[in-house]
Amino acid sequence: MKIAVVMGGITSEREVSLRSGQAILNSLLRQGYDAYKIDLTKENLVSAFIENDYDLVYLALHGEYGEDGRVQSVLDMLGKKYTGSGVTGSAVAMDKILTKIIAKDLGIRIAKTYGSVEEIDSYPVVIKPAKEGSSVGLYICNTKEEALKAYEVLQNKEPLIEEFIKGDELTAGVLNGEKLGVVRIKPKSGLYDYESKYTVGKTEYECPAQIDEKAYEEASEAARKIHEKLGLKGVTRSDFILKDGKTYFLEVNTCPGMTETSLAPKLATLKGYSFDDLTKIMVESC
Known part of the structure; x- marks a missing residue:
């Protein structure tokens, strides 16, 4: 069985993914698996899965285009096996x-969640992207002014506002x-x-x-x-x-x-x- 360890990606979590992927690849090689690395970039985001030879994809991607179900859907359409969760579970999670x-x-x-800055009735709050990990873009806001600034920075990333516990x-x-x-x-x-x-x-x-x-x-x-x-x-x-x-x-x-x-x-x-x-x-x- 040939295993492609897919890592990298095009999100803010790329460097972490590369480190995860390399550690996974080293582990598989230690155990005698036929494994190799695929560095996913903007240029090969889809073609990497079509042009390479493999029986199984070991997914070491973090964030969008990897952890959100999109890569999983491509692999499903190609009829390829992969590690981890499927399309729906990945997308929802x-x-x-x-x-x-x-x-x-x-x-x-769960922590109390607010739909907008105007709804906040107590500070401090946490404002972060709804669809990113590794604590990227996380803001702890103690005032409405700070909350408005954080919300503006994250406005294109579907901000999540919740009480800071x-x-x-x-x-x-x-x-x-x-x-x-x-x-x-x-x-x-x-x-x-x-x-x-x-x-x-x-x-x-x-x-x-x-x-x-x-x-x-x-x-x-x-x-x-x-x-x-x-x-x-x-x-x-x-x-x-x-x-x-x-x-x-x-x-x-x-x-x-x-x-x-x-x-x-x-x-x-x-x-x-x-x-x-x-x-x-x-x-x-x-």
Whole structure:
């Protein structure tokens, strides 16, 4: 079986994707798989899937044109197998607004959301793109003036406005329906932004999270419910805020990072899976 590890892409998360993809490729080669790299760019966004020879695509793309169902739809039309979630689950999960509506319907606690700056009745708030990850374009606003500026910057990216909940950052993993556990994230800067996520030494990780058992299970089960309801596959990672013993769901990642600082491999170790185990399961469950 020939495996094409597709990485890169044309979004703000390109560099992270390249690092994830290279780590995945190295893992597959270590295990003896016939694998190679495809760097997805604007020039080969569709042709890469038509002109290359492969039996399976291992998707290491983050953000739009990769994690949002569009690449998956191309592969479906070509009749090609790929890792991770399908078109519908990927598309819905990529939209934080839609996902929060579904989470609320499942009885999962979420942060209060506002439809516009004028609706905000209490500060601070978080304003971020509804369809980007890696904390790209995230603003914490303490005043209406700051909120208006942030909203204007993000107006072409469907801004999501929600209350800012100051608490501990948690992430919970699921692998093909199996709950992996929960990790607590401790950024040294106090904010888990892009730099804290992808710079070695900028963040400490409590693995597993040393939190109240009830909150631990609540986050883990909420992640499983979201994974199941959206029909997701492979490994997914759901993010939460923990405040006063209660967890608040933020978003789910259907193609989480696989870099040396990424959370998905850390979560996998809670069930005894190594990095190589994780990539092998992703390949063999397609």
